[in-house]
Amino acid sequence: MIKILLHTVLRGLSRQKVYSLINILGLATGVTCTLLILIWIEFETSYDTFHQDVKQIYSVYENQKYADGDIFSVYSTPSPLAETLKKDIPEIENATRIVSSWGQLTVNVGGRNFIEKGGKIVDADFFKIFSFEKIYGDTTNCFLNPNSIVLSQKIANKYFGDINPVGKTVVINSKYKFEVSAVLENARENSSITYDFLLPFNFFQEFWDYDLKDWEANTFHTFVKLRKNANRNDVRKKISKIISKHVLNSNVELDMQAFGDYHLYSINKGSAGPIWYVRLFFIVAIVILLIACFNYMNLATARSERRSKEVAIRKVVGAQRRGLVGLFLGESLFFTIIALGISIVLVELLLPEFGDMINRHLELNPGNYKFFFATIIVVLLTGIVSGSYPAAYLSSFAPIQIIRGFSRHDSALVRKILVVIQFTMSVALFISTGIIYQQLAFLKRSDIGYNKDNIVYVELGGNFNNNYEQLKNEWIKIPGVNWVTAANQMPVNFANSTWDVNWSGKLKEAGDILFQLSFVDFDFIETFEMNVIQGRTFSKQYGADTLQFIINESAASKMNMENSIGEKLTIWGKKGHIIGVVKDFNFNSLKVGVDPLIIMRNPAAFKYVGIRIGKDRQPVIINKIRKSWNKILPEIPFTYRRLSDDFDYFYQAESRMSKLFLSFTLVAFIISCLGLFGLASFITERKAREVAMRKVFGANMDQVFHLLLKDFLKWMLFAIAAAWTMAYFVMEWWLNGFAYRIHIGIGIFLISAMLTFLIAFLTIYKLISSLSGIAPANMLKYE
Template identity: 55%
Template sequence: MFKIFLNTVFRKLYLQKGYSLINILGLATGITCSLLILLWVEYELSFDSFHQNKSQIYSVYENQTYADGETFTVYATPAPLAANLKENIDEIDKATRISRTWGKLMLSTEGSTFVENSGLCVDPDFFKIFSFPVLLGNPNLVMPDERSIVITEKMSKRYFGEDNPLGKTISINTNLKYHVSAVLKDSPKNSSLYFDFLLPFNFIKENWGFNLNNWDSHAFLTIIQIKNNTYIPSLETKIKPYIKQNLKQSNTDLALQKFSDYHLHSINGNKLSPILYIRIFTLVAFIILLIACFNYMNLSTARSERRAREVAVRKVVGAHKRGLFALFMAESIFISLLAFGLAIVLVELLLPFFKELTQRDLTLKLSNPTLLLSFAAIVLFTGFVSGSYPALYLSSFKPIRILKGKLYRDSHLFRKLMVIIQFIISVALIICSSVIYRQLDFLQDKDVGYQKDNIIYIEMLDNFQKHYPKLKENLIKIPGVLKVTAANQMPINFTNSTSDISWKGKSKDAKDVLFQLSFVDYDFIETFEMEVLQGRAFSSKQGADSLKLVINEAAASVMNMKYTIGEKVKIWDYEGEVIGIVKNFNFNSLQVGVKPLLMLMSSDEFKYIAIKTSGDEQPIINKIRETWSKSFPKIPFSYRLLKDDFSYLYKAESRMSLVFISFTLIAIIISALGLFGLSSYIIEQKYKEMGIRKVFGAEFQNLLRSFLYRFLKWILLANLIAWPIAYFLMQWWLAGFAYRIHISWMEFLGAGLLSILIAFITVFYQSYKISTIAPIKAIRYE
């Protein structure tokens, strides 16, 4: 029975090679896109899922509400919080603080020196909460004392080769010595916590002198593991007011987030978090698969007349409607299975390019049960959706009508509807792709208020500030170096902030305002060509400038001072005089607006050296490398270009836009393929009519006009429906940016013209082909 079924299917595929090829290619293309997106989604959802107690691990974050009504949500919490929560709240079983090592550290072993910035400082509970496998050492006591360092397998090989590293000494910044107590397996690529080494949390106090009992400094990630059967809303109620007992500010509450959601769900109001992209591309995969299914449905119903006699004969010899429906559904599922087989081959071929595009380590593991279930679901979905209507339509034929030659014409409206829906989706995707591309191009080219070209910057080693004056003196002598300055952060990402600020006229009852802080050197404002609106910039000729402030327009507006220049502003226990106001500049991603900013001088805080060049960067970089090597022969030279880091701010959006545009092109191709198949069939049906018209003198232009009118009215209707859909979708997406483009009518006109062009090319080809057939052959065709 099954053999007969296979023979029948393959014979039909062979006899209708052109349409079979269009059907299988269309379905295979749709399935390929779905599988690629499925692999990417599966990878994104796998982040942090390898931890054994993942359902009990939570991040503690802060909601800080300020005078403008904005709630600033951050993972940064005070150092004493973790221990206090564990000690005072019964539901909390374990707690750890996590901090990146601040800046670059110099690590050395016997005879070798390395510069590292991929370390974490953690508490002992870190190893009980998270499941990073221990390869060497005691898994029950990974970090036994304050002089332990835990390293990864990769770092162990780099530092010690194939030797056993346990017990060996690693010096940090030459003065602090640690012994290797354990070696961990390298952290997986789908881990939110990436590190090469782990240090005791006390390193922050020992190396930087930081007060770990300070509740007013919010700088650390707090992770807790809760006990079984803990009711989270009740726990949140307990911890929510907890921080207010120890803080000066009354604007901060605590909340919890599952650590497994740390990667996927943004908590800082950023709409462009990974979970959003997962939803968007899951929808795109579904839409592309649906378009492919519509093609199949369209072509199957269009060619139903050719199978009408088969249905009639089967019914005459006893076949029931249910049995015929099952037969046609089985054919559809079998063709979907063939398309799936081709799709698997295409995925294997395209996966290296897709990995490069998404920057993810994706693999097609056919042994993965979850993937296998997903694959089966895709095949069944494709088979059922694409085959359901044709099967229902064919199985409902009445044998008497068919045998009398009365063929069904009921499905024409359905076929038109399928084409219209396909082009609604395609046109909407074209418009969305255009808007996304223009927005990202706008972000790259927008004047951010400072010079980002021809700026090289070097990250200082820890405790390196004492060498900066001499290095600056040597660097400025290099031909092509125009300016040298330093700061604790570069303008692309000002992250230091405080609300502990007061000024003349500020009401005691006023709500706190969050100000960004930047500690800068002389020439900082000139190096980055920031515009001074009032007063002056810092100057080395003014000896007292270490007690001065330069603020931006947003800060001046918040302070609402009548005469800002010369006014006093108190930050913590420091009081400075405002000497200048700079024009607002964007010191973060353009997804957020400009915040109030205070710049002050403090060489102890410097982390970066910025060098402005005349433009011919590579020869100048070589000279800078030589100067560095002479000054610090044991320390490797590394640098970054500010313009590259600025572009990196939107790397995720740019990458996703490329993926989106790629899948949009595929959706257009599938739609065009469907239109080609359908137009081919409709024109084929009109062979006799066209032959008669040619006998009576009809020209190619007349034939083309006749067919164009039929198809273009569908395409125009699709455009009219797609335009408002795309407009509202893009307005919603653009709302995630503080700076954004205006959607232009050109986007809609361009998408409309492109869809018309696709229809024109398709119909032109088919019309031209029929016009070349001799009328006598066309008349005899039917």
């Protein structure tokens, strides 16, 4: 049987080189796209699975319930929680707090200074929960010495080269000496927890003067490891009310998320998380593979007339239909295996570019059993699906009719439906890609309430205020520097919030309302060109202005204040007055709306210096800013960021998705065009004699062209209508995830229709042109 199969396939390849090549390339293209997507999906779903007891690890998070019915879920939890959970819940074996170092740290090693931001502060249980491999030292007791530091391999090599650094000393911020107690492997790319170095919690308390017994300050991520055979639901019930036991009238309930879901699944209801993209592109992979399979079906049956006599002879000499079905399925599997060989080469070549597109380092690892079995399944499904209809169709030929010269009459309905499905999928992808690009363009050009352009900012550590005042006085003298200000956070990363806000006239039924907080310096409003619609900004004319507040429109609305100026406001027991109302501005992604915001002066909280510079000669201006920095802070390297770059970071996921959609849409259209070519070839072959007869009776090729085009356009209309409907509802659902969104217009739909008709027109025109050069006598000589 295998010998017959190989003989049949090789003979077909030699006799129909062009069609065989198109078949193989179509399948190879579909399989390549599918494998690329599957490699990415396998990477995304492998996050954190390398931890030895990952099924026992959970992230504890808060569900904060507010008066308007909203539930705000956050990973930030109070400091005493980890120790309390471990002590009070028997099912919890280990618990750790994790927090990133606040701002930049200056690390001195052997007289060399390094600026680091990748530090984590953790409890000793961190090493009992997570399975990061040690390279040097002992992680079991690495924090017995409170002045211990654990380095990643990357940082250890950076500081000490290839030697074992255990026992070596590093100095942080010229004051705190730490001894290296261990070196861990670098955090893997598929790890949710990353680090350059790890410090014990006594450093956090000492350096930032933080009250680690405060139950109302949510700052830390809390992770727990349950004992084996512990019931997760029982633990969830036990931890849910712990906050309310320590905080009077608390609106917080605790819950847990499996650490295996930490990367992909959002804890906020209504937010799908990255799993949405994984599922979406899994569907895209299936769609492209089906398009490739349908393309094979069309091309395989397009030349059915040429294989009819082969089938008839095989049946005459005793072949059964079941054997013929197996032969044709084997043929499609053979083509798929050839396509797989081409696909493996293409995947290897395209994977680096594909990884860059989605910001992932992906590798082709045939030894990965998941990838191996997925590839086998893809090959089998592709071979069986693509060969099913040709096998059923070709094996049904009646030998007597074929031998006597009767053509098998077939309506080609199935082939037309397959092409309609192909183009439906392709047009739907095209429309979706267009809408995604439109939404991204809308977000980037939307008025966010302040001017993010021409703003650079630097982070200051150590004695902030002494350095800041000196730097500000130097920088403001530089030509091209328009404004200088300071704040605890830039407008793209507001993260401080509280519900401990009271005002005169606050109703009891108003309940707890979450307000965002920002601590800023003079000139903050002016630097970011925000619009003050009532009152004034902070000014040195009024002294320190530290117990005065500026609120945004959303806060004024929540407080039910028509004229807010002069109203009393109390935050954390500190009383002051509202001096201004600023127009709402977006300090988060435009996927979400604007939260109520309170702005106040608190120099002790400042971390960043924001600088507005002119549009012209920016490199020169930044170089002068650097020189002033180096003069005042020579021991600290100068680094800066552009605010506009941070704003673009909000939409990285959507930008990557749009690029992927565009790439796969082009692939889908190419394969669909091959399918259309196959269908057109089939129909024109069937109608060759009809075309000859019409030419004999005086018809010109334009009339024949219009006749065939009319038939094709009818099916293209079906495809377009189905694609429009599908794309509209899917994109409406996607756009509803944005607080600010476009309204879907008719333009992209019309463009997709014109493109589809153009493809159909050119394909039919090409085939009719090829028929026009054949003399009618040559087509009718056997009649």
